[in-house]
Amino acid sequence: MRLLYIILFVMPKIKWILFFLLFVILVYTRFINLSWGLPHPMHPDERNMANAIQNLNCKIQSVNPAQRGEKFKIQNCFNPNFFAYGQFPLYLGYVIVFIMEFFDGDLGIPISFEEAAFSLRIISAVASILNVFLLLKVIRLLSNQVIKEKTSKSFSITQLLITLLLLIFSPFFIQFAHFGTTESLIMLFYSSLVYLSIKISINELYSKKNLFLMSLISGLAVATKISSVLMLILPLALIIDLRKTNILARIISICYFLALTLVVSIIFSPHNFISFAQFLGSMKYESDVALGSYRAFYSRQFEGINPIFFQLVKIFPYSLGWPAFIFFIFGFIFLPFKLEFNVLRLAILAGFIPNAFLYAKWTRFMTPILPLMLTMSVLFVFRVIPMKMAIYKIRQLIWISAFAGMTMLMVIPGLAYLSIYQNPDVRFTASEWIYKNIPGNSYILFETANVVDIPIESPASPAGRQKSKVKSQNYQMISFNFYDLDENPSLQTELRQHLAKADYMFIPSRRIFANHYCRNIKYQRSNIKTTYQNSNISVILNLFQNLNQKESCQYLRKKYPLLNDYYDKLFSGELGFVKVAEFNAFPKIQLLGKTILEFPDEEAEETWTVFDHPVIRIYKKI
Numbered sequence: 347m348r349l350l351y352i353i354l355f356v357m358p359k360i361k362w363i364l365f366f367l368l369f370v371i372l373v374y375t376r377f378i379n380l381s382w383g384l385p386h387p388m389h390p391d392e393r394n395m396a397n398a399i400q401n402l403n404c405k406i407q408s409v410n411p412a413q414r415g416e417k418f419k420i421q422n423c424f425n426p427n428f429f430a431y432g433q434f435p436l437y438l439g440y441v442i443v444f445i446m447e448f449f450d451g452d453l454g455i456p457i458s459f460e461e462a463a464f465s466l467r468i469i470s471a472v473a474s475i476l477n478v479f480l481l482l483k484v485i486r487l488l489s490n491q492v493i494k495e496k497t498s499k500s501f502s503i504t505q506l507l508i509t510l511l512l513l514i515f516s517p518f519f520i521q522f523a524h525f526g527t528t529e530s531l532i533m534l535f536y537s538s539l540v541y542l543s544i545k546i547s548i549n550e551l552y553s554k555k556n557l558f559l560m561s562l563i564s565g566l567a568v569a570t571k572i573s574s575v576l577m578l579i580l581p582l583a584l585i586i587d588l589r590k591t592n593i594l595a596r597i598i599s600i601c602y603f604l605a606l607t608l609v610v611s612i613i614f615s616p617h618n619f620i621s622f623a624q625f626l627g628s629m630k631y632e633s634d635v636a637l638g639s640y641r642a643f644y645s646r647q648f649e650g651i652n653p654i655f656f657q658l659v660k661i662f663p664y665s666l667g668w669p670a671f672i673f674f675i676f677g678f679i680f681l682p683f684k685l686e687f688n689v690l691r692l693a694i695l696a697g698f699i700p701n702a703f704l705y706a707k708w709t710r711f712m713t714p715i716l717p718l719m720l721t722m723s724v725l726f727v728f729r730v731i732p733m734k735m736a737i738y739k740i741r742q743l744i745w746i747s748a749f750a751g752m753t754m755l756m757v758i759p760g761l762a763y764l765s766i767y768q769n770p771d772v773r774f775t776a777s778e779w780i781y782k783n784i785p786g787n788s789y790i791l792f793e794t795a796n797v798v799d800i801p802i803e804s805p806a807s808p809a810g811r812q813k814s815k816v817k818s819q820n821y822q823m824i825s826f827n828f829y830d831l832d833e834n835p836s837l838q839t840e841l842r843q844h845l846a847k848a849d850y851m852f853i854p855s856r857r858i859f860a861n862h863y864c865r866n867i868k869y870q871r872s873n874i875k876t877t878y879q880n881s882n883i884s885v886i887l888n889l890f891q892n893l894n895q896k897e898s899c900q901y902l903r904k905k906y907p908l909l910n911d912y913y914d915k916l917f918s919g920e921l922g923f924v925k926v927a928e929f930n931a932f933p934k935i936q937l938l939g940k941t942i943l944e945f946p947d948e949e950a951e952e953t954w955t956v957f958d959h960p961v962i963r964i965y966k967k968i
Contacts, residue, residue: 361503361504361507362503364507365503365506365507365510368507368510368511368514369510371514372475372478372510372513372514373475375514375515375519375520375523375760375764376471376472376474376475376519376520376523376524377471377523378764378767378768379524379767379768380464380467380468380471380524381460381464381467382524382767382771382958383771383773383798383958384460384463384464384805385459385460385805386773386798386802387459387463387797387798388771388773388797388798388957388958389525389526389527389797389957389958390797390957391430391431391525391527391528392463392466392467392525392526392527393459393463393797394428394430395428395431395435395436395439395462395466395526395527395528396439396459396462396463396466396526397428397459397462398426398427398428398436399426399436399439399440399443399457399462399465399466400456400457400458400459400462401426401427401428402424402426402436402437402440403424404423404424424437424440424617425617425620425621426617427621427624428628429617429618429621429624429625429627429628429629430628430632431528431570431571432568432569432570432571432572432611432614432615432618433569433614433615433616433617433618434531434566434569434570434614434615435466435469435528435531435570437614438469439462439465439466439469439526440457440465442465442468442469443457443461443462443465446461446464446465447461463526464526465526466526466527467523467524467525467526469526469530469531470522470523470524470525470526470527470529470530470531471523471524471530473523473530473531473533473534474519474522474523474530474533474534475523476534477519477530477533477534477537477717478510478513478514478519480534480537480538480541481509481513481537481717481720481721482506482509482510482513483541484537484540484541484544484690484721485505485509485721485724485725486505486506487541487544487545487548487686488544488686488687488690488725489505489725489728505728508753509724511753511757512670512720512723512724512727512753512756512757513720513724514760515756515757515758515759515760515761515764516666516667516670516716516720516759516760517664517665517666517667517759517760517763517933518665518666518709518713518716519717519760520760520763520764520767521665521763521766521954521958522713524767524958525957525958527710528570528571529710529713531567531570532567532570532571532574532713532714533713533714533716533717535563535564535566535567535570535574535577536567536574536577536693536697536714536715536717536718537717537718538563539560539563539564539567539577539580539581539693540580540689540690540693540718542556542559542560542563543560543580543581543584543689543693544686544689544690546584547584547685547686547689548685548686557585557599557602557603558606560581560603561602561603561606561607561610562606562610564577564578564581564603564607564610565606565607565608565609565610565611565613565614566610566611566614568607568610568611568615569610569611569613569614569615569618570615572618572629574714576696576697576700576701577696577697577714578604578607579692579696580689580692580693580696581603582600582603583692584689585599585600585603586600635706636704636705636706637704637705637706638704638705638706643795643829643830644795644857645705645706646829646861646862647860647861647951647952648705648706648707649861649901650897650898650901650902651707653702653703653707654702656707656951657698657702657707657712660949660950660951661707661709661712661950661951661954662674662712662719663950664947664950664951664954665709665712665716665954666716666719666720666723666759667756667758667759667760668759669752669755669756669758669759670719670720670723670756670759671719671723673722673723673724673726673727673752673756674719674720674722674723674726676726676730677722677723677725677726677729678691678694678722680726680729681722681725681726681729690718690721690722693715693718694715694718694719694722697712697714697715697718698712698715707951708951708953709950709951709953709954710953723756727749727752727753727756730752758935758943759933759945761935762933762934762935762943762944762945763933763945764933765931765933765934765935765936766931766933766958766959767958769931770804771931771958772929772930772931772959772960772961772962773798773800773802773854773960773962774802774804775929775931776800776801776927776929776962776964777800777801777802777803777804778804779927779929779964780800780801780964781801783926783927784821784849784850786820786821787820787821787822788820788821788822788849788850789822789824789844789847789848789849789850790821790822790823790824790848790849790850790851790852791824791826791844791845791848791850791851791852792823792824792825792826792851792852792853792854793825793826793828793852793853793854793855793857793858794825794826794827794828794829795827795829795857795858796854796855796857796956796960797957799823799825799854800852800854800962801821824844824848826840826841826844828858828862828909828912829858829862831906831908831909831912832905832906832907832908832909838908841912845921845922848923848967849966849967850964850965850966850967851916851923851964851965851966852962852963852964852965853962853963853964853965854960854962855952855955855956855960855961855962856948856952856955856956856960856961857952857956858909859913860948860949860952861952862902862906862909862910863902863906863909863910863913864898864899864902864903864910865914865917916965919968922967922968923965923966923967923968924965924966924968925963925964925965925966926964926965926966927962927963927964928961928962928963928964929961929962929964930946930948930959930961930962931958931959932944932945932946932947932948932959933945933947948961
């Protein structure tokens, strides 16, 4: 403890050295194994965005090819033909690929999927790093208000070091830095708006420069993802509240802000307007899925669930970690109700409430507010632990110990989550086992609609990859649509035929049984301990998620009776199959090859696990 005090309070130079080391660790956590899963398209949104980058080009067509001095016109210039997201991240990824190819000497060669996906992941990793430093600024702005007294320069550096440590090891930051999607960018833009808003609220000064910056950031956010229009709630509220002028001046400011936001969004995502019919069609589909007007097979996990409870149980504890989530709740309640803190509260509520009541409740819908929730957690820790301490008082050592303990609790979930990218992808591990242990010509039945079907070839060894390709041709792989088993009689007949022939069965992830199956009381004592629904934690959490668990269970068994009967018999062994292998990559902390702590997270909202660390189960006919 004495050594801890010397490091943190007596030796400022060491603090700067620690700051540099933490920066290196920050970069490491965002870039470690950034090529995970490639060349396979493990994430569907990343795959779609990478394919859109591959299709970016300008088509030049002759107007009158038979005439001399023919004229040309440019058609469909850099139209991605993909409008689930805006063009800004696609164009940014295209530029990064161009730079990579320039230095590799590959200019002119068609863009590969790996190049496009990797460029998107670079954007996410860099945005995540920038977001950390932006949140440092936010916390620094609010810290004196939290502690209720001005602190010394030495203490301020210490506070920044501790904050940086907490921001580095946050599960959601680590995961989304490794996904080539829009989430990291959107988080950065929203954090930027919050920083400017808090800065404005403290000074109570709404300058033209700040209004321009907020318009620019808002425009880029909308050019990245159209649903970012929800972010405009915060700057609009500030304009209305802080402009100490007449109504006309406020209206002019609002019009200026909205007009400039629109112009910026058009400049950086032009085909939302040039190809408006395509854009509108895509937005209709996306909105129908989000609102539940169209029930896609991949959104069935949201049937019969309760809003608010779902996010509180299935998203925040996993993305933030339980300690940070609990500290956030206390911070939201107990931090000062001053304007600058209320700006933070408003930003969180504006991002949470509209999305919480959508039918689709994917984790990515909550990502804009996750950095803000983490910020509030950190501020609460600084408030609850007195920071100005004297070396000669034993009582102060107790406070230091408490502070160190709270910090460690918040760091552990992210430290564990990092293990997912420090180890080989679980699908490569499972595939190696399959190639070694399942004989050639085996008849294998597996569940369809996973982004990548196993077995897959690992990119680690070209020789091994070639051998795997030869061997995998001998397997009789049957991708079966279990989603529609109850509605389609022909599938029911096919399933009986496949079960009679199958030597092995694969459950590549939780996507089907966790969303359609509820354990029958008849099988409660059966050997199904590794299934999703069996843990005591699952029962407790589902009681919170579903106000009437019995009703929910009855609903699933009534709507999907055949599918429930199938899983009952499979998990109990009555179907004639026994589980011979299970592979997972749960977040864990290891020491000398031994697992000290492990955090099973299969029960989280499914997109939190199925893209980068699904649980794979393999059954063999006995």
